[in-house]
Amino acid sequence: MNLAINARDAMPDGGSIEIRIRDDQADEEARLPPGQYLALSVIDTGEGMSAETLKRAVEPFFSSKPVGKGTGLGLSMVHGLAVQLGGALQLSSEVGVGTTATLILPVATQLPKAEASIPVRRQAGRSAVILFVDDDPLIAMSTTEMLEDLGHRVIGVSSGLHALDIIRSGQQIDLMVTDHVMPGMTGLQLAAASRQLRPSLPILLATGYAELPEGSQLDLPRLAKPYHQDQLRDRLDQMLR
Ligand SMILES: Nc1ncnc2c1ncn2[C@@H]1O[C@H](COP(=O)(O)OP(=O)(O)O)[C@@H](O)[C@H]1O
Ligand SMILES: [Mg+2]
Structure with a gap:
């Protein structure tokens, strides 16, 4: 793809x-x-x-x-x-x-053993409503799939402004995962605005650390891109405990 x-x-x-x-x-x-x-x-x-x-x-x-x-x-x-x-x-x-x-x-030269059990995917510690913000449709699609596969419910938006609309609407959100480099509003700007509206909302910044400006005010938990489902699950489990 x-x-x-x-x-x-x-x-x-x-x-x-x-x-x-x-x-x-x-x-x-x-x-x-x-x-x-x-x-x-x-x-x-x-x-x-x-x-x-x-x-x-x-x-x-x-x-x-x-x-x-x-x-x-x-x-x-x-x-x-x-x-x-x-x-x-x-x-x-x-x-x-x-x-x-x-x-x-x-090319695979061996057939998988018939008895080999398919590894069981570890589910998330608890399922949550996650506001996911990313302007890249490919990343949005794959991450939404990963999150839903882990048992979470995803509200996906493609910009900081849309995310703020959702936060303002007062609907239930347990955690926000946001990209940093986006047109209009960066992830850090979104995080700062979100803190004003809903100070208790946990925020995970998914980004390549090389993208972050030095001395950023907010010290947010981060997840390095690109990430695997296991890394995403572990990070969210820590934050949702
Ligand atoms: N099929 C292609 N034709 C022309 N340039 C390409 C092609 N595939 C990749 N590139 C170049 O390689 C760069 C990196 O590609 P990629 O890692 O997919 O990142 P992105 O598509 O997000 O820019 C692109 O920005 C482009 O300059
Ligand atoms: Mg590309």
Whole structure:
């Protein structure tokens, strides 16, 4: 999905996205142990990347998109996923021609044991109503899914102003999770305004710490992005105790 969204963003005036899958023997370039792999490519006919952008594209928080449009986390997450699975992410691009992103993933050689029990997902300590604020639709979608899967009820909004409307409405909220870098109002500004309206509302700031201004007034609990469901659950359990 991240790769498809990047392809879409690279083609503001339209174009085509091709998704291809083929068998692959990992070659020298992938620097992977020999074996059977699948190569999944997302190919676009977009604006492409300069050599400099291409070099930095996978770097966490590197984005050429304006604030509120890009998080710079898409490719770093895709890369992390591929490496975690014993594979790799390859990017090739030409300015004005397009980009090919290829995920190389090892083919499983063993079937899972029939008796192997599926690990039980640990539920949240207690379920809560969570106001979740993030302007990035991809992060909003995945986090909402994680929170609901943990048994929480989610009120999702995409800006600080909307969040304040909800807080003002007086409806029940047990905790607010907010992004920091958002257009209009930052997470810290939202937290400060929320403290005025509802001083007892616990607030979790989900952000890359590199994004935070120095000497910020409010000392809020933080969760580093990108996070896994387990990290989110543990942090919320601490705060909701
Ligand atoms: N398909 C693509 N075509 C052109 N540039 C791309 C493409 N995919 C990624 N990039 C470049 O790499 C950067 C980082 O991508 P990503 O990690 O997904 O973050 P984001 O999309 O939030 O900017 C993008 O801002 C863009 O400059
Ligand atoms: Mg992206």
